[in-house]
Amino acid sequence: MIDKFALPQLAQINLATGVISVAEQVIIRKLSDMPAYYQDQSAVRELLKTDPIIYSVYMPKQPSEVTGMYTATSVIEPGQIGNEFYMTKGHFHLDESAPEVYLTLSGEGLLVMQTHSGQSQVQDMKPGTVSYIPGDWAHRTVNAGKTPLVFFAIWPVDAGHDYDSIDDMGFNRLVLVGDDGPHIVVNPHFE
Amino acid sequence: MIDKFALPQLAQINLATGVISVAEQVIIRKLSDMPAYYQDQSAVRELLKTDPIIYSVYMPKQPSEVTGMYTATSVIEPGQIGNEFYMTKGHFHLDESAPEVYLTLSGEGLLVMQTHSGQSQVQDMKPGTVSYIPGDWAHRTVNAGKTPLVFFAIWPVDAGHDYDSIDDMGFNRLVLVGDDGPHIVVNPHFE
Numbered sequence: 001m002i003d004k005f006a007l008p009q010l011a012q013i014n015l016a017t018g019v020i021s022v023a024e025q026v027i028i029r030k031l032s033d034m035p036a037y038y039q040d041q042s043a044v045r046e047l048l049k050t051d052p053i054i055y056s057v058y059m060p061k062q063p064s065e066v067t068g069m070y071t072a073t074s075v076i077e078p079g080q081i082g083n084e085f086y087m088t089k090g091h092f093h094l095d096e097s098a099p100e101v102y103l104t105l106s107g108e109g110l111l112v113m114q115t116h117s118g119q120s121q122v123q124d125m126k127p128g129t130v131s132y133i134p135g136d137w138a139h140r141t142v143n144a145g146k147t148p149l150v151f152f153a154i155w156p157v158d159a160g161h162d163y164d165s166i167d168d169m170g171f172n173r174l175v176l177v178g179d180d181g182p183h184i185v186v187n188p189h190f191e
Numbered sequence: 192m193i194d195k196f197a198l199p200q201l202a203q204i205n206l207a208t209g210v211i212s213v214a215e216q217v218i219i220r221k222l223s224d225m226p227a228y229y230q231d232q233s234a235v236r237e238l239l240k241t242d243p244i245i246y247s248v249y250m251p252k253q254p255s256e257v258t259g260m261y262t263a264t265s266v267i268e269p270g271q272i273g274n275e276f277y278m279t280k281g282h283f284h285l286d287e288s289a290p291e292v293y294l295t296l297s298g299e300g301l302l303v304m305q306t307h308s309g310q311s312q313v314q315d316m317k318p319g320t321v322s323y324i325p326g327d328w329a330h331r332t333v334n335a336g337k338t339p340l341v342f343f344a345i346w347p348v349d350a351g352h353d354y355d356s357i358d359d360m361g362f363n364r365l366v367l368v369g370d371d372g373p374h375i376v377v378n379p380h381f382e
Contacts, residue, residue: 006325067288134197
């Protein structure tokens, strides 16, 4: 469906911080929004006393077109919980034909992806990295650095989100804090 | 159609220069590729002696999915021809439901847009600007600064390009070099 009345839109993001000054929507995920996502529940309980922000998503005014593309910036704070880095929940798209593109603007991290059939892939993220996520790959981002991980994301308006699958089974790869940088390991609790 | 064998992809762009080091395709537009796009044909003839590069487009390896999204960086060189700034040809999408998103990375310029029905809009571009171009709006970028104008673009794989309409009729707004910055004027030759 073509919306003949759709008008061009304009937003301004801070390329260093990812902040969109006139964001129409800001989603803030604190640890209390995702306590079960981390392995070390003793560390989770301790940190819940201060309930830190894990990540924020800034969305500008979005297109009215049903054929449009959404944009957002995501900011993953630096930090760790037990031996895991701060990370996003991660999700599949409901529409498996709807891909997503990330352009990393600041910071360093990892993009953890997997399919329903069990394939997995982990890619590095650093300033200038363009990550192409096919429609049927779940995606989570992990901040493996000491500064905020900031990236710009674009995905089709009708993609939809399936958070439940990851909430149930997790990702089959974990990113752990190692002495010499992040370690990617098989998730012992992956179902 | 969902390509179940589509794999995640990774590219690396230089956020300052827009250059993708392992670009699968680089499109270079010299003045000799678009001499009729400028008003001052005397200035065009003089500049054709050196035939400068007006702009370059870097495309990473693109998705195999027909439902995918293409990405590219565009680099518009600084310069002027007569009293017009260096600019891209500009085009419509063949699929009027296929939008495009620009994220400006470096430099300063203008995004000139118009519909087949005669609407026009001109937006500023500067680092961090997110420009949302609905599917039925033609789009051209103009470098109004003294450094390269660099932006990241994303559009649906099946958008298609119509350059002929602009080649025939031009844009209904021109961006001219003014004493106090760019001047947007009605194109006297717009058909």
